[in-house]
Amino acid sequence: MTEQTREVIDDSDVVASEQSAQSRHGSSGPVRKAARRFRKNGAAMSGLAWLIVIVVCAIFAPLIAPYDPASQDSVPFMEPSSAHWLGTDELGRDVFSRMVYATQVALQAAFTIVGLALVVSLVLGLTAGYLGGRFDYLVMRAMDAFASFPPLVFAIAIAAMLGASLGSTTVAIAVIFVPGLTRLIRAQALAVKEETFVEASRAMGTRPHVILIRRILPNMASPLIVQVTVLLGAALLAEASLSFVGLGVQPPDPSWGQMLRRAYDVIFAHPWQMLAPGIAIALTVLAWNVIGDGLRDSLGHQPVKAPRAIRRGAGLGVTSVKKNRAAATQPSSTATLSVRDLEIRFATESGPVTVVDGVSFDVGPGEIVGLVGESGCGKSMTSLGIMRLVPTPPGWIERGSVTFDGRDLTAMSTKELRSVRGKDISMIFQDPMSSLNPGFTVGNQLVETLQLHTDLTAAAARVRSAELLDMVGISDPNVRLDQYPHQLSGGMRQRVMIAQALACEPRVLIADEPTTALDVTIQAEILDLLRSLQRELGMSMILVTHDLGVVADICDRVVVMYAGQVVEQAPVDELFRQPRHVYTQALMKAMPQLAGSGERLTAIPGTVPLPSAFPEGCRFAPRCPHRSFECEHPVPLTQPEPAHQVRCIRSDKLLKVVTS
Known part of the structure; x- marks a missing residue:
């Protein structure tokens, strides 16, 4: 082969390897790929658009609201008009202006609740998952104890003890979010800490807090981001629920839950009063949920x-x-x-x-x-x-x-x-452990195959199953029929797969x-x-x-x-x-x-x-x-x-x- 031919072949190998690498890693990074997937999700983009409207209203509330939310200059219970787009409430306050200012409470409460719960859960979940042992046991039993109470009743009890205010409501709801979030973080930490790169960090003498923050935490970002997004909607709904019963935001400050409660008191006389806060709560919670679904599909395997x-x-x-x-x-x-x-x-x-x-x-x-x-x-x-x-x-x-x-x-x-x-036509697969159902005995799986394609009774199928195991060289076939796949060696599991494949000849x-x-x-x-x-x-x-x-x-x-x-x-x-x-x-x-x-x-x-x-x-x-x-x-x-x-x-x- 000439030197020129060698160069052509070597160059082609380089080009082929570069094309293969581009195909494997894509022309864009994972963030861009996730963003592109998210943009293709119509429901998620609609939810994001609604949240952008809510954020704009919260930031520019003084510019958007035509009236002071506490001003009582109008006639009570005015119907929607050009002067008052959503009418007025029982004190003559403009409902639209109060709805706009209430977005501040909704976003502040949601982010504060989830932020507090996330900080506590990260400390507990990461540490418990990484350290294991007695600390893990104590943390999980404590989470079990908290989770045993009805969440809303537990939150109402905490808020009542701390006093009726937005701050007490925030703390109460954050507490009920901690158990579930801690379990998620612990489960992710348990899985990631077994990875080879974490073992290598330990072998290099890396400090535990560095491993937790720089090795484990980034590798659980995707499920954590999705869960946090869903919790933001749940936090908003929980805050509105406590405000509805009088334990959240107190008058004259506006909140959607409080406005919904006032509208409920006059539901038969002025039913339209419930529409604005009710629709706002429903759409905002739905927006967070569909964004969470969109992030799940974008960040995960779709x-x-x-x-x-x-x-x-x-x-x-x-x-x-x-x-x-x-x-x-x-x-x-x-x-x-x-x-x-x-x-x-x-x-x-x-x-x-x-x-x-x-x-x-x-x-x-x-x-x-x-x-x-x-x-x-x-x-x-x-x-x-x-x-x-x-x-x-x-x-x-x-x-x-x-x-x-x-x-x-x-x-x-x-x-x-x-x-x-x-x-x-039958097929034997590569891995017998994943091909056999771990939840059923060997006998159950062989009998099921025989009864599916033959007229054998259960007793006759079991006898035939024992004959099949004996045919493939498994000793004590009647004993093996009552065993589960994990109780057999790799070679015996593959023999069981062969027996199952040949059951109907x-x-x-x-x-x-x-x-x-x-x-x-x-x-x-x-x-x-x-x-x-x-x-x-x-x-x-x-x-x-x-x-x-x-x-x-x-x-x-x-x-x-x-x-x-x-x-x-x-x-x-x-x-x-x-x-x-x-x-x-x-x-x-x-x-x-x-x-x-x-x-x-x-x-x-x-x-x-x-x-x-x-x-x-x-x-x-x-x-x-x-x-x-x-x-x-x-x-x-x-x-x-x-x-x-x-x-x-x-x-x-x-x-x-x-x-x-």
Whole structure:
């Protein structure tokens, strides 16, 4: 390779890595991204607009109000007119002017209440969560004691003891807010203090108060901001309630709660008097609540919705399929499972992205097909797409077909699909601990699977469950049926998952990296078990893995995937003897089984691009040492041999290099 070619490839790697970093981190910071999300929330923006009006009224009350709020120069109970927009009250005071000045009380009370509660809760919650032990126990029991009293009754009692005034009301309401806020802060502190960066700070000898303020507190900002926003509305409502019963602001100072009480006294004679303060309280509390919801969606993880035409066809737990999608190529008539032109898309903030692009392969009767590739190549997403388990939203099947026994799974209704899942096609997931329900025993979960697809009684299903556990090599099956998943080892949990998947003797089993979360010694046992059960039951199997050694050991055919596409497909013997794609060759060079003693393994430079950054041409080109300008254009999947497919313009030259 010439120096000029090396420079071109090195530069392309830099560009690709920069594009990947931009895709990961976005063109703007998290604050700008959150602000952009918030601006798109119509309800939150409406609430913010209303609060801006309230703040303006509070700041410029002397300029906005046409009269002094305590002036009694008018006739009592005048109806709204051009002189008095909201009429006058029982003392002839202008209602509009009092409403404007009451915004000062509303905002002052809300912010003071939440501020006091936040200061106390931060001290108690952070310290209790970080220190734990006896201090945590005492703080939580004290919070339990405070929370055991009815909040409003407790606040009324405190305000009555301190005397009727805005100050006593503020303290009383702040006290009842402390328990809930303390619990939230403590829970966040407990979670954050276990993070690696906090452990590193401790190891460096950082003082506890520095860790609390500079490490833990910033990492709980999002939920805290949302909770504070909601509490501001609750504080305003609580202050209005205490003022309504005479324990808040005292005459002649105006407040919405006090005005509502005066209007209540004359509700039958002058019902319109209640409208202004009642609507003001309702709209302001609602504004704080919708702003809190908007901040929650903006600061947290907000699922992006799929297009409406896609969402319309979605069912519970079933991937939606686009209507009027392009026709797929004809499926194989001899295959047990035939996947054709499968394309899966996800909705993102920047638009739809394709994560699986035109995948096609067949699984014959009794055949084991391996899906191979690095993490992020689309293997697991393909297997989920076959079962229609891709979550909608944000994902959907854009085109293609999945044909099983002459029936297209992508055209089935939710009810029809549920009759196929678990009975005809089953799936084993990566992590058995998260796949098994921790709240039910092993027996409960196996019996449920059997009764869902068979006519067995509960007693017969339990007997069959014990037989299944024995079949997968679990000792004392009757004892294990009464145990919960956490009482089993990782290998035993995976065996339970295999037993559950094989309960109804499916014709196709999809194993999505079934040994990833297991110890190395257990991995070999599980793979041997799967191979023996597959031969015994005569079922077809799709094995998703990143280990070519496993594929060579148990698979009949291999489908190599990269960046959502099939780049090579062939019988396992032929693929290992004559790999035609540079990516397949690179994977083989990274296999310890094929390396000589003391020989250094070859690592593939770069990483798999994100779906939003897939190249337009050959997707492996940025990492390929043989790339050329021709690789910048889309590369079709060709068939140089009857059972061999490859997506590379240099496949013939690469084959000559391998054979030589």
